[in-house]
Amino acid sequence: MDKLGIAITGSGSAVPDTSLDNQALTALVETSDDWITTRTGIRQRRLALPAESLSSLATAASHQAIAAAGIKATDLDLILLATSTPDDLFGSACQVQAQLGATKAVAFDLTAACSGFVFGLVTAAQYIRTGVYQNVLLIGADILSRWVDWQDRRTCVLFGDGAGAVVLQASKSDRLLGFALKSDGSQNHHLNLAYAPSSQELVPGIHVTKGTYQPISMNGKEVYRFAIQKVPEIIDKALFQANLSVDKVDWLLLHQANQRIIEAVAQRLDIPQHKVISNLASYGNTSAASIPLALDEAVRQGKVQPNDIIAASGFGAGLTWGAAIFQWGR
Incomplete structure (x- = not known):
């Protein structure tokens, strides 16, 4: 096979409709629009409502990317979902695969937090360069508002929700x-979303931990x-x-x-x-x-x-x- 390079042929994105500006945050914590803007450059952020899911945002971004690349969902060989906030701790890529109708694609999550998209890009490229897959959908999506302490003014001003996607395809010239x-x-320890241990005694003498973060x-x-x-x-x-x-x-x-x-x-x-x-x-x-x-x-x-x-x-x-x-x- 002579096509062992990659080309990035289409992109898409999706964000929730609800936005929260800096002024609204002043009702939650002691801060100001000026303080947030001068220190971070952020003026507003989009927030997913309880009815919205990570997989629905990821799917919406993916539809755009697939259309922009000029292919169909059924052409996809692999779906990589870079996320730290799946709807399901076992992974959400398979839900996206089902929602897209990408029946041929294998799908899995990849977690590297804010580096996830770049790590995913390099991972996707290896599958294409080795000739294993020709069409790969790479999604970066997170709903960080689920995991923010809205009373912690150091972090609650920073994060928002959204999804972006690209299609990578086998190409004669390598664009990576x-x-x-x-x-x-x-x-x-400088930045984490850590497991919060709490325990339950199953039978006398045997304690197991409960899952929460x-x-x-x-x-x-x-x-x-x-x-x-x-x-x-x-x-x-x-x-x-x-x-x-x-x-x-x-x-x-x-x-x-x-x-x-x-x-x-x-x-x-x-x-x-x-x-x-x-x-x-x-x-x-x-x-x-x-x-x-x-x-x-x-x-x-x-x-x-x-x-x-x-x-x-x-x-x-x-x-x-x-x-x-x-x-x-x-």
Whole structure:
């Protein structure tokens, strides 16, 4: 088989209709629109209502991506769902597969928090490069509002809900030009959504734990420090692997966590602001959804054009971080 490269041929996104602006948050915690905007760049975020599910958001984004790629759901060989907030702890990718009617596709979840989309992109590429699968749907989707402590003003101002998706297809020319991935579990305590142990005595002398989780816990200063150091480094590594200099990059597309992080990384890499994609102000931090959501918006606005070179980087809980350099389109 001669098609052993990958092309990213379509994108899609979906967000809940309900939005919560900074002013509304002042009723919940002691904060202000000015405080949130100057420190994070976030003005509002979308929130999934109880009737909305992760799989329905992921499916809506996927329909758009499949249509944009010009294929049918039945053409898909693999569905990868990057999420930390599935509807079902056993995984939600199979529900998306059923909702799409992608009868031929194998489906599974992949969890790497805010790095999930980049890790998923690299994973999907391996299946295509080895000739195993030709058409892969990669979704990044999270409903973080389920896991936020709305009384914790350090975290409740940051997160929002959404989904983004892309279709990757086998191609004669390889459009994934370079990548680098990293993990450091020793830093896990800085950002996590940890298991909350509680126990139950089954029979005398035998205690088992009950399944439940604590809300998101984050040390913002440490995560900020980690991001501005590690993200420029990993993008440099991926560019080196791609044999490209930074001036060849058309767009910098970072995980949408904080506008100050985005600006600091761009500055360190010497990438001008007009090349930086940011939609954080409207959606907040949507974890694995943030990169594909921002990408799809930029594609639909006509900013990102075929053959544009994009340097994408995700970073977050784990701690995990990674970068992928890819060319948009066939």
